[in-house]
Structure formats: C-alpha cells, structure tokens
C-alpha cells in the first residue's frame with residue numbers, strides 16, 4: 403500500500419503590488435505524492451497578516467469562453483464590498499481600480515494573474531471597482547465579499563475606458579461581455595462615490 407510523503411511546509415506569501423492596499427498573496431500548499439492541500443481561507447491567519455475582514459457571502463462564477471470580461475463592478479456605500487478572489491479552475495487576469503477620491507492612486511488600476519495552478523488570491527478593498535478577463539476556457543472564479551449583494555447599489559465602469567487604459571491582454575473588440583457590461587458608463591461620468 404503506497405503512503406504519501408509530506409515534502410514541504412507551506413508559508414503565506416504576500417506579493418506587493420503598485421497599489422499597496424490591494425494585496426496579492428498565496429496561502430501555501432502542503433505538497434505530497436497525492437497532490438496538495440491548502441487552507442484557502444483562515445480568518446486567524448488573515449488577521450495575523452493584518453488582512454482581517456468579516457466576509458458574509460461567497461460567490462462563484464463560471465465563464466466558458468477565453469476572453470470573457472466580467473466588470474468593472476462595485477457596490478456604492480453603504481453596500482460597498484471588499485472581495486477576496488481566487489480561481490478554482492482555469493485562469494484570469496484580475497483587475498482592481500482605485501475609486502477612492504482621497505487616494506493618491508485614484509483612477510489607477512492594478513492587475514494580477516490568478517489561476518487554479520498558481521493558487522494566488524487577490525484582496526480588493528472597499529472603494530475599488532473589480533473585474534477580470536479569462537485566460538482559459540471554463541474558468542471558475544470564487545470570491546468572498548464582506549457586504550451582501552444589493553442590486554440597487556450596483557455600479558460600474560466600462561472595461562475599455564480610455565482614461566483607465568487597462569491592458570487586458572486581449573483585443574477589446576473580441577471580448578465576451580454581458581449586455582449590462584456593454585452599457586456601463588465611462589470613468590469620467592462617475593460621481594464622488596467613495597471618499
């Protein structure tokens with residue numbers, strides 16, 4: 403009978419990004435001959451890393467086509483949401499846009515490659531718009547939010563806004579979008595939503 407060997411101890415890896423409040427990290431995987439095990443979320447470890455949030459809802463979406471873009475979305479206060487995003491199947495380029503008027507990085511975006519393979523997670527604080535483009539077919543994205551869904555407070559910005567100039571790595575004309583996302587307003591049309 404084969405027995406598995408535990409070949410490595412995981413450690414949380416935090417990768418600094420250009421917008422310091424958006425955090426990219428990897429919880430760490432216990433690798434052995436069978437594969438791996440990972441604590442994908444641990445409230446105590448998040449608190450120890452200074453990333454404590456009270457998540458109240460888990461979401462999951464499946465996007466079948468490569469080049470599917472979901473976003474850029476946010477919920478306005480008092481229903482703003484921080485998000486902890488990870489990919490359980492496939493891969494995305496995940497993007498956060500700083501909408502906090504008082505922020506030195508207001509109107510700036512930051513992105514990271516998240517995949518089932520790399521196990522990376524992106525923590526997007528309240529005050530940001532969030533969106534992603536899929537890099538593989540049948541990509542499943544799971545994310546925790548710290549505020550309940552509130553349709554009336556939903557807002558968004560069109561993915562190809564020229565002022566944001568997000569490099570999605572695809573031809574914008576080839577993007578798969580929902581009708582809702584095709585109709586999203588320009589960044590310049592946003593009012594003062596987040597202080």
Ligand SMILES: Cc1cn([C@H]2C[C@H](O)[C@@H](COP(=O)(O)OP(=O)(O)O[C@H]3O[C@H](C)C(=O)[C@H](O)[C@H]3O)O2)c(=O)[nH]c1=O
Nearest residue numbers: 461463472473475476485532533534550551552580582
């Ligand atoms: C977000 C959400 C949606 N819905 C319903 C509303 C629609 O009938 C249906 C699809 O919603 P939507 O087209 O907004 O789904 P996405 O385009 O994936 O939106 C999400 O994509 C980007 C990347 C985000 O960061 C947001 O969390 C979220 O806006 O699910 C719910 O019932 N609860 C929810 O929390």
